[in-house]
Amino acid sequence: MELFLRSRKFEMIRTTFCILVVFALAGIPVMESRPKTQAGIKYSALNCRKHRAVITDFGAVGDGKTSNTKAFREAIIKLSPMAADGGVQLIVPPGKWLTGSFNLTSHFTLFIQKGAILLASQDESEYPVVPPLPSYGRGRDAPGPRFASLISGTNLTDVIITGNNGTINGQGKYWWAKFKSGGFKSITRPYLIEILFSNNLQISNVTLINSPSWHIHPVYSNNVIVKGVTILAPIDSPNTDGINPDSCTNTLIEDCYIVSGDDCIAVKSGWDEYGIKFAMPTQQLSIRRLTCISPDSAGVALGSEMSGGIKDVRIEDTTLIQTQSAIRIKTAVGRGGYVKDIFARRLTMKTMKYVFWMSGAYNQHVDDKWDPKALPVVTNINYRDMTAENVTIAARLEGIKKDPFTGICMSNVSISLAPKAKKLQWNCTDIAGVTSKVTPKPCSLLPEKEKPVDCAFPEDKIPIESVVMKKCIA
Ligand SMILES: *[C@@H]1O[C@H](CO)[C@@H](O)[C@H](O)[C@H]1NC(C)=O
Ligand SMILES: *[C@@H]1O[C@H](CO)[C@@H](O)[C@H](O)[C@H]1NC(C)=O
Ligand SMILES: *[C@@H]1O[C@H](CO)[C@@H](O)[C@H](O)[C@H]1NC(C)=O
Ligand SMILES: *[C@@H]1O[C@H](CO)[C@@H](O)[C@H](O)[C@H]1NC(C)=O
Ligand SMILES: *[C@@H]1O[C@H](CO)[C@@H](O)[C@H](O)[C@H]1NC(C)=O
Ligand SMILES: *[C@@H]1O[C@H](CO)[C@@H](O)[C@H](O)[C@H]1NC(C)=O
Numbered sequence: 001m002e003l004f005l006r007s008r009k010f011e012m013i014r015t016t017f018c019i020l021v022v023f024a025l026a027g028i029p030v031m032e033s034r035p036k037t038q039a040g041i042k043y044s045a046l047n048c049r050k051h052r053a054v055i056t057d058f059g060a061v062g063d064g065k066t067s068n069t070k071a072f073r074e075a076i077i078k079l080s081p082m083a084a085d086g087g088v089q090l091i092v093p094p095g096k097w098l099t100g101s102f103n104l105t106s107h108f109t110l111f112i113q114k115g116a117i118l119l120a121s122q123d124e125s126e127y128p129v130v131p132p133l134p135s136y137g138r139g140r141d142a143p144g145p146r147f148a149s150l151i152s153g154t155n156l157t158d159v160i161i162t163g164n165n166g167t168i169n170g171q172g173k174y175w176w177a178k179f180k181s182g183g184f185k186s187i188t189r190p191y192l193i194e195i196l197f198s199n200n201l202q203i204s205n206v207t208l209i210n211s212p213s214w215h216i217h218p219v220y221s222n223n224v225i226v227k228g229v230t231i232l233a234p235i236d237s238p239n240t241d242g243i244n245p246d247s248c249t250n251t252l253i254e255d256c257y258i259v260s261g262d263d264c265i266a267v268k269s270g271w272d273e274y275g276i277k278f279a280m281p282t283q284q285l286s287i288r289r290l291t292c293i294s295p296d297s298a299g300v301a302l303g304s305e306m307s308g309g310i311k312d313v314r315i316e317d318t319t320l321i322q323t324q325s326a327i328r329i330k331t332a333v334g335r336g337g338y339v340k341d342i343f344a345r346r347l348t349m350k351t352m353k354y355v356f357w358m359s360g361a362y363n364q365h366v367d368d369k370w371d372p373k374a375l376p377v378v379t380n381i382n383y384r385d386m387t388a389e390n391v392t393i394a395a396r397l398e399g400i401k402k403d404p405f406t407g408i409c410m411s412n413v414s415i416s417l418a419p420k421a422k423k424l425q426w427n428c429t430d431i432a433g434v435t436s437k438v439t440p441k442p443c444s445l446l447p448e449k450e451k452p453v454d455c456a457f458p459e460d461k462i463p464i465e466s467v468v469m470k471k472c473i474a
């Protein structure tokens with residue numbers, strides 16, 4: 001039994017040993033048979049691992065019916081000492097692995113092979129109930145606690161969830177139906193992946209489908225990479241956001257493809273008085289080469305929970321198709337905090353309700369204790385070099401009375417309208433800024449600069465963009 005905790009060297013010795021045994025016992029059936037694990041796949045990662053194990057070593061059965069919750073939980077407990085000694089990789093081989101919620105550990109890679117599907121249990125008792133996030137004060141669905149996410153982690157460092165496009169399937173149908181019929185009155189639905197208070201997190205080369213609610217939720221964490229991830233959920237599924245960086249610093253999201261029932265990416269930092277008190281912003285966030293389809297929501301939403309502040313967000317080389325709006329700022333009186341230093345360029349859009357949308361009256365509150373004097377600051381918002389086709393309304397920009405959104409800059413933006421476009425193309429209130437080479441003609445609150453300008457986009461990089469990944473073997 002100790003053999004499953006093996007280093008690469010042990011693996012070689014063991015293999016050689018097995019071959020000798022097989023020769024010696026030729027003719028006698030082999031006792032232990034292990035599913036093929038396609039060892040030898042090269043992948044890139046923040047860190048490589050000294051030890052490896054396969055989930056079947058812990059009694060898991062990949063038949064799509066047997067619960068493997070115990071196997072996953074035991075695997076993490078038993079592998080933790082190895083993880084502390086040079087890191088460990090847990091391989092999920094081809095098969096359907098039904099499981100409830102489990103926690104990860106540090107210096108750990110969960111490698112989901114091609115053909116492997118992690119199936120999230122629909123049995124609520126397989127999800128521990130955890131307290132609300134301190135920056136939210138309650139669960140997002142209901143006042144009170146939350147079901148733990150399928151894959152969770154707290155206080156970790158150096159965690160990787162990757163594979164060669166294996167799948168994590170949230171089997172959301174059960175949760176969506178119960179949510180829609182008002183069944184979650186005191187506990188909030190689980191997310192697919194939620195990592196709290198952690199550093200150096202990588203999620204790459206996996207497909208996530210049908211989460212009960214949000215798909216990827218890094219919160220209170222630093223140095224996060226989400227790369228090469230496909231996220232798919234029905235366009236009418238409730239709250240199935242793609243990726244939600246929440247009170248995180250130094251995050252890179254790139255080469256992702258998202259189709260969802262809610263925002264493809266929703267940048268957050270806590271809700272009303274709880275978020276103001278917790279005061280942890282999302283900052284240094286770079287999003288690039290995203291493809292998004294979301295007919296009822298945004299490509300990138302900033303808010304509506306932004307009470308800890310959102311600043312220094314860069315969005316580029318992104319394609320949005322059949323999406324309600326490209327970038328949407330959502331806030332309200334009572335939120336406090338700020339959304340500032342936002343930069344976007346080279347967005348290509350097709351079939352959009354709105355290109356630009358800012359909402360200053362997103363009046364969903366945690367409770368009735370929100371502070372009416374807590375006004376959000378929205379300023380220095382820069383959009384440039386964009387084209388959009390088949391657009392119903394170019395812009396709906398609604399600031400807050402006596403708290404206008406300022407420093408808005410838009411340049412080199414060409415919007416062509418849908419056959420059934422609305423008459424009022426720029427609907428602007430309580431905002432201020434400038435435009436340059438934008439068609440159709442913007443509202444009077446965004447006057448055209450006489451001398452053409454290019455809106456700002458930072459020339460420096462955020463630190464995580466310069467990280468060089470290592471070549472590892474699964
Ligand atoms: C993703 O997969 C590609 C090939 O399929 C591989 O070259 C690359 O190293 C992987 N990247 C990450 C970050 O896992
Ligand atoms: C995961 O960790 C959280 C926080 O420590 C805990 O509340 C939860 O019970 C753990 N989950 C499992 C399955 O052990
Ligand atoms: C995380 O770390 C904090 C601060 O050290 C500690 O209070 C908390 O109990 C830890 N939580 C878990 C689940 O490890
Ligand atoms: C990964 O799988 C998804 C779902 O099957 C597919 O849409 C996507 O193209 C695949 N990605 C890669 C890189 O093979
Ligand atoms: C244009 O947008 C409308 C919805 O506003 C949609 O029904 C139609 O299919 C789109 N046309 C093209 C050519 O994509
Ligand atoms: C204007 O934006 C388009 C992309 O929409 C880009 O190809 C072009 O180079 C930009 N023009 C200038 C002058 O920057």
Ligand SMILES: *[C@@H]1O[C@H](CO)[C@@H](O)[C@H](O)[C@H]1NC(C)=O
Pocket residue numbers: 396398424427428
């Ligand atoms: C303009 O925007 C305001 C506030 O967002 C909205 O109430 C109003 O209906 C819009 N007007 C039109 C003509 O779309």
